[in-house]
Amino acid sequence: MAIEKVRGYLKRWDRDKDIIEMEASTATVLEAANALGVIPARIAKSISLKQGDAATVIVVAGDVKLDNRKYKDHFGIKAKMLSPEEALQFTGHAVGGVCPFGLPAGVGVYLDVSMKRFATVFPACGSSNSAIELTMDELNEYSQNKEWVDVCKPISEESASE
Numbered sequence: 001m002a003i004e005k006v007r008g009y010l011k012r013w014d015r016d017k018d019i020i021e022m023e024a025s026t027a028t029v030l031e032a033a034n035a036l037g038v039i040p041a042r043i044a045k046s047i048s049l050k051q052g053d054a055a056t057v058i059v060v061a062g063d064v065k066l067d068n069r070k071y072k073d074h075f076g077i078k079a080k081m082l083s084p085e086e087a088l089q090f091t092g093h094a095v096g097g098v099c100p101f102g103l104p105a106g107v108g109v110y111l112d113v114s115m116k117r118f119a120t121v122f123p124a125c126g127s128s129n130s131a132i133e134l135t136m137d138e139l140n141e142y143s144q145n146k147e148w149v150d151v152c153k154p155i156s157e158e159s160a161s162e
Contacts, residue, residue: 002126003094004108009102013142019125019132027096027128029062036122036131044115044123046098048091049080052092055082055090055107064152065112071151096128109143113150
């Protein structure tokens with residue numbers, strides 16, 4: 001189970017016991033925000049994308065979405081989301097639980113600057129009912145972030161679950 005892999009991964013920082021598991025689903029931004037009692041923007045949403053024969057995970061604030069122009073300008077290729085099957089194959093996590101922790105070698109993680117306005121955010125931990133509260137420094141370290149990027153734009157409250 002992916003959450004157990006994440007738990008083992010976070011153990012090196014003694015944070016494995018800080019994973020929050022809920023009865024309610026946290027698979028979407030709005031579900032996670034409701035379950036955790038925080039605003040949707042503080043949910044760290046992991047977007048899994050294909051880059052050639054590999055995958056990339058970009059973690060963004062819950063109130064933004066990928067800006068295709070910014071993405072292409074930064075990475076030099078068009079953004080292509082992984083299908084649910086590809087997300088599981090490439091990341092080891094099912095959609096709704098994709099996170100930047102415990103990923104297979106070769107999966108690059110990038111953090112979007114949209115999260116920097118918060119002291120802490122809540123990324124998933126490998127399942128559709130888990131999360132952990134992390135500071136930006138912790139998220140940067142634990143995710144083995146390759147680079148802070150600016151590849152997003154705001155979305156409206158109504159579509160925050162994208």
